[in-house]
Amino acid sequence: MKVSNYKDITAETVEEGAMGVKIRWMITEDMGAKNFVMRHFEVATKGFTPLHKHEWEHEVFVLSGEGAVTGGDENKRFKQGDVIFIPGNEMHQFRNTGNEPMTFLCLIPSRDKCNL
Numbered sequence: 001m002k003v004s005n006y007k008d009i010t011a012e013t014v015e016e017g018a019m020g021v022k023i024r025w026m027i028t029e030d031m032g033a034k035n036f037v038m039r040h041f042e043v044a045t046k047g048f049t050p051l052h053k054h055e056w057e058h059e060v061f062v063l064s065g066e067g068a069v070t071g072g073d074e075n076k077r078f079k080q081g082d083v084i085f086i087p088g089n090e091m092h093q094f095r096n097t098g099n100e101p102m103t104f105l106c107l108i109p110s111r112d113k114c115n116l
Contacts, residue, residue, distance in 0.1 A: 002031055006040050020047025020096070029110050039106045043067070043096040051093040056109045058092070060084040065102030068095045 006026055014021035020043060027038040043049065043065070051070065066079040070093045071086055077097070078084060086092045096102040 009040075011042065014049065017050030017052065018048060020044030021049055033110055035110055036107050037110055039108070041094075041104050041106060043094060043102045043104075045096055045099060045101065047102075048095040049093055051091060053089055053091045055088045057088045058084070058086040059107040060086070061105045063103040063105065065096060065100050066098040067102050068097050069093070070095075 004026075006024055009024040009026055011022040011024050014023050022042045024040040025037065026040055027033050027036070029037065041049070060083065062078055062080055062082045062084070064080050066077070068075050068077050069084055069086075070091065072090050072092075094102075094104070
């Protein structure tokens with residue numbers, strides 16, 4: 001078992017195709033997570049994640065702020081407390097449309113499960 005505070009985990013800058021995005025890898029394979037990893041994202045005002053796709057799905061829980069998510073050909077608004085599912089192989093991007101940082105948790109399959 002491991003208990004830690006997310007603030008004690010280094011926030012890394014997401015570079016390629018993103019603006020104003022930090023990621024914390026909170027639960028990883030290195031800790032023994034064999035099925036899923038958990039990440040914490042912070043997206044600055046007017047920031048966005050890369051527009052991309054890959055084989056694995058995302059499960060997202062919005063902790064704070066508001067934004068819009070592109071999924072395939074759709075754009076949907078979201079706010080604090082919303083949950084978002086993005087299936088594998090769907091183009092997607094998160095954009096902060098609010099006036100404060102947007103934060104969310106994102107779970108993805110572990111490397112063994114998604115062939116990273």
